[in-house]
Amino acid sequence: MKLDIVAGVLNKSRLALSKAITAVENEQEDAVEIMCKLYPHTGNAYVLGITGPPGAGKSTLTDKIAKEYRKRGKTVGIVAIDPTSPYSGGAILGDRIRMLELSSDEGVFIRSMATRGSLGGLSQKTAEVVKLMDAFGIDIVIVETVGVGQSEVDIVKTADTTMVVLIPGMGDDIQAIKAGILEIGDLFTINKADREGVDRLNIEIQMMLELNPKSVAWKPPINRTIASDNQGVVQVVDSIEEHAVYMRESKELAVRRAERIKTEISAMINEQINRYIAKEVINTSGFDNTVKQLQERETNPYAVVDEIVSKVLK
């Protein structure tokens, strides 16, 4: 079964890829073995992260970028992170709607992931789905996520190229979010560029970039699109490709990928230790007693944590 999936992914079976992703998502027993076997076949896909505030039109833009890459002869994988229910999941509907438009194309593989469960878990799972698509032989893997939460930002910021999508004329909250994701953008796209305020937004981004230059060698381009009308998408893909060339030639790509590996390993360790502590400490009857003592202020959280950590760590 495991070997079937592994062989299937390497032989470009879409069904096998689906099964492998499901194994990872559901933390099936065979997931780790599948990932171990496929890891040597990864490292060839280029990873594009797309983020921005809710309502910026990221999904539409992602789909158009995918289509443009298809025109250029590349295969595309899309990992869409849905900011939906931590309880009931909810990526299914979005998945289906998008599938309708792109599903007839064998060169595109789409998977939505709900942000259920722990986010440590999510960023790890996202990384693994990217690797699965990579091993499958996909050229460009696009990871799309709402850029609001820190963890959601973390997920895209280690992509080979990170694109931030903004739209003109949103309120103060959005301004704050914008500030939060400006630093991670290698490229900026102002979507819904027929709206009022597009020039002002452009100037604002430019000013913030000049105040906090990320690099001297790469100046993030600011493109404008109306994704729903497919306007400006060719230019966006050109910019992504220019950045990819820059990343390769400047050796920045290897540096960022090393960073990504570190982030991934940290997340995996974190996840594993969390699981251990939940099982061995937090969800035990002995700990219920400790909680009671804490509620009655007979001890304090710092003493409790110190004791647990010194018990757990070598």
Next chain:
Amino acid sequence: MKLDIVAGVLNKSRLALSKAITAVENEQEDAVEIMCKLYPHTGNAYVLGITGPPGAGKSTLTDKIAKEYRKRGKTVGIVAIDPTSPYSGGAILGDRIRMLELSSDEGVFIRSMATRGSLGGLSQKTAEVVKLMDAFGIDIVIVETVGVGQSEVDIVKTADTTMVVLIPGMGDDIQAIKAGILEIGDLFTINKADREGVDRLNIEIQMMLELNPKSVAWKPPINRTIASDNQGVVQVVDSIEEHAVYMRESKELAVRRAERIKTEISAMINEQINRYIAKEVINTSGFDNTVKQLQERETNPYAVVDEIVSKVLK
């Protein structure tokens, strides 16, 4: 100095409270000792979590709720979590703007926290700031955060009462976010209720609540406000108080607070172990070598993680 701060907080010195919060935020050496000494004096404040999508008017509503509580003779603390830069911080401006309106009132204490640094760290720090305000003697502590990221949701969902703020007529992305935070609401407030679509949103929330009832004993009320005009705020505060009575009488409060303690302890352990692993493993020259081996696919992440975890855990 430490003792001064501790004594100051207990003697209701606003300056001491500010200093204590800064110590926690900046992870100053004396932070843990301050927290340990103040912990026995906590447990009296009622904690209200307010969350909702960007642009829902949470800050304005929070301010009006604070003012209504002041009219009712209660002191109020506000911990506002800004979804701003993980790098440059950015809570300062918002802080100042809000301070202008409420700063003349000695019965209100406001602190904004930027989502810089790790979110594990943020949720821990938020919990500690709540405890500091609690020890200071504040009656109602309001924690306000954008309900988009999983971690941001985690921060408010362990409040004594959690209120979800929504507004009519936002796009599909917002619908998804709404689905993600519906389960955590003890109360719902439809803000900007003069906008079109208010009845539809009300019906949608009702339907979702009927499909997924959280409890048989408590039916989350859905209030309507125009916070900028102070409309509907009295009713919202009445609902909060009704929920507080329900929480106390049903003994749910003790259960949720035990849950909160567990969540906090887990986060603290997590943070401490992460720090240990970053220092002892990830940021060592030996690990750079491992990263190189991973980049050349000579090993795989799962083997690396297993080795590190078995070295680190007892």
